[in-house]
Amino acid sequence: MTTKMDIQTMIQTLQKFWGDKGCMLMQAYDVEKGAGTMSPYTFLRAIGPEPWNAAYVEPSRRPADGRYGENPNRLFQHHQFQVVMKPSPENIQDYYLDSLAALGIDPLEHDIRFVEDNWENPSMGCAGVGWEVWLDGMEVSQFTYFQVVGGLEVSPVTSEITYGVERLASYIQDVNSVFDLEWGDGVLYGDIFKEPEYEHSKYAFEVSDQEMLLKFFDAYEKEAWRLMDLGLVHPAYDYILKCSHTFNLLDARGAVSVTERAGYMSRIRKMAHKVARAFVAERKKLGFPLLQRKTEVQ
């Protein structure tokens, strides 16, 4: 009996819900990253005065979290359903709860809590205030009001909601292992991702070429700075993302000592700060088009 919502229906439901709330339904951004926050649709768009409402699924790679497909809850790559709205709507908490209801989670049948969890991503110079949302004791979403992005204090404030797709699906489908989740049409999560999980874990922990990755990092970094100097903000940002992912691979391999770690993080942070400023400058030069569009609509 499969009356329980499969993952693709969940995603469709969330897309419909947030689309109706005025979010643009974007697609996953095609550079590797550790979290949906790092998509330019969040990181860059959270900066500056222009309004921005978007929702998208982001496959998020965290090499160090890989478990060869053996752990029922830990994954090299998981999926985040990301919703960003700027300025944060007054009733964003209610929207979120309504979205859970759309997924069939009736708050009266559960215990839903907003537990303080202030979010920080030091390597990207980001900080926010908010909660982790507990559903019967399980963290199913991260809810953040961005305060600083790329080292810049933001105004207006972006609200970010990140649903852990696998977590939430495990709850909805009542399975103990993510690999038993139904993605769609009777196909299981494990059928799609178990082998890649194993291979990526094997690669990240045992096989990756450290020398090559170290060279990549340096080369990506150099290219990012070169492109920023040329005012090519978006290509530069792609290379910053590549630096970040390469660092994560090196870290998983144990190739970065604790001392060096801080050094790499600071190199990425410097680029993130720079690109954030460059992005605002670029939008300003364009006259903040989305701001004007808003005025026209009003």
Place this chain on the structure above:
Amino acid sequence: MTHDYLIEIGLEDMPAHVVTPSLNQFHDKTVAFLKANHLEHGTIDCYATPRRLALLVHDLAAKQADIEEDVKGPAKKIAQDADGNWTKAAIGFSRGQGMTPDDIVFKTVKGVDYVYLHKAIKGKSAAEILPGMLAVIKSLTFPTRMKWGAYDFEYIRPIHWLVSLLDDQVVPMKLLDVEAGRVTQGHRFLGKPVSLANPDDYVSALKDQFVIVEPATRKQLIRDQIKQIATDHQWQIDLDSDLLEEVNNLVEWPTAFAGTFDKKYLAIPEAVLITSMKDNQRYFYARDTTGKMVNAFIGVRNGNRDHLANVIAGNEKVLAARLEDAAFFYAEDQKRSIAEDVERLKAVSFHDKISSMYDKMGRTKVIADILADKFGLSTADKADLDRATSIYKFDLVTSMVGEFPELQGIMGEHYARLAGEKPAVAQAIAEHYEPIAADGALPQSLVGTVLAIADKLDSLMSFFAVDLIPSGSNDPYALRRQAYGIVRMIAAHDWPFALAKLQPAIAQALAAAGKTNGLDFAAHQEELNAFVIDRAKQLLQGEKIRHDIVDAVTVRSDADIAGILDAAKVLTAHAADDDFKAVMEALGRVLRITGNKATDTQVDPDKFKNNTEGQLHQAVTTTAQTFDAEPTEADYQALKALVDPINAYFDATMVMADDAAVRANRLATLQQLARLIRQFGDVSQVIVK
């Protein structure tokens, strides 16, 4: 007639730990506001949940008292010119008081006529004053603040509603685009918005909407529910007050429930089970009547009993996933030997600028060796200490400590026992972090204490060596707390600890062992010594030792910590003696005349010119033979016995004699005595009346 006033701030969910302090702050600032505005009031009831802070002011005066007063102005001769016309001074004064010169009267003060105005200020009504509460709301401070939407305003969380009700009337105010009114919000899921007719309705109206606004009532309800569950199952529950306070501020309508987990997880160390339940999930854990942990927990839902089975099942599943992880880590960690973990410490940084954890252990070992000799540890204890210093940080690379950092040391002890280490070694590993808080428990074992001191001393010397010296409130590595811990441990064992001598010895030993990582561990000696002595001062002040005695003993010449503490103890014990004044004055006089100048001159009895010189010299020499290395009661008594010879000496002897040889000889005699006195510090600083 008096009034009731209700003010409620409605917010998105505040952090639990912020709720109570914010409510107290709201109360105190409101009291100050009412006082500053001369509005009398009765009791103030305080209410709070995660989503609201509210105050109900009872018996609020209808208005400020009318004030009648005579305001004194300039002298008459300044206020009027020769023709009796009002001067600019008089006109300005009247205008300043909101009146005209026609209102002026004259009064004579000490024979001079002055201008006066009689003012009658009508008190403002409460309704006129209370909109000022908006400023009180804005003035609340929080540990973290946030902006939201397009506003520049910062607060703990976004504000959604305000209730401001004076009896049945709304006192208007507006914050951002929130207008104060009479409508409050019920429980987020179970309740509805409710319009309040009067402030007095607040508690009952919200109770109807599934919100218990009185924190104490809510907490008692949780306590009772948990006790009921415990009774039903014959469990013992540790009602941890911090957890209870946190849970209380996570719910508006609490319902406690019991859940269980698979018995197999009871094989995981208890500390891990407790951390998973209490810290991660905010559950209370349970023991049976014999004190054994049971495979169950108690959680508290923010809601009623409907569909409680769902909630329990969900919570059980989450906990099971956590414990499954913990069980996995526990098994994985045991696959590696302690030696392998120790090896991996080479890749773990203690601090970027200092060294790896592995190297830190190496330094601690050198320091512990030196301390063990100084403290007189037995050969057996030294052997245990040696083993402990070789491994004591190994648990930092275990998966369990990676997952639960707060279990560092505790897991180390556990794994060490499993690996067959001696109990004393395992215990020392857990104890070396102690005292964890300023007033936290001290290590129980000797080996643990020495390891704890050595580890902390290494941290102090290392951070000072790379110029990371605490200043002002900036002490990111908690070096003050660590130094204070050292002082407390030294005090508890009365061990010698003179950093001025110890630090060079350690620096030398580290250099000899090739363990300096290129750093200068002899650096900043005076600063580090003063830093530690300041902590001894802190300890003495905490024991309510007189400030002048603290000042006196902390300038002891060798700055031995145990000596400082002993000296303070002895002097304090005699501070109320009838002869304390005489003793301090006599000894203080010796210190003052000799100053801090050392002398190499040997005392030559042939140069004595009167009997008292020989008598004092004889007495001092005898006393010196029995004097202890540390200040003791006997030493004090011995110095006291010298008071008469000292006074006789000063009566008969002019120390600063014209003859240089005689003068030097006299100073040398007194220097010999001063060295003994200085065991108690600079007693000339002790204030005697």
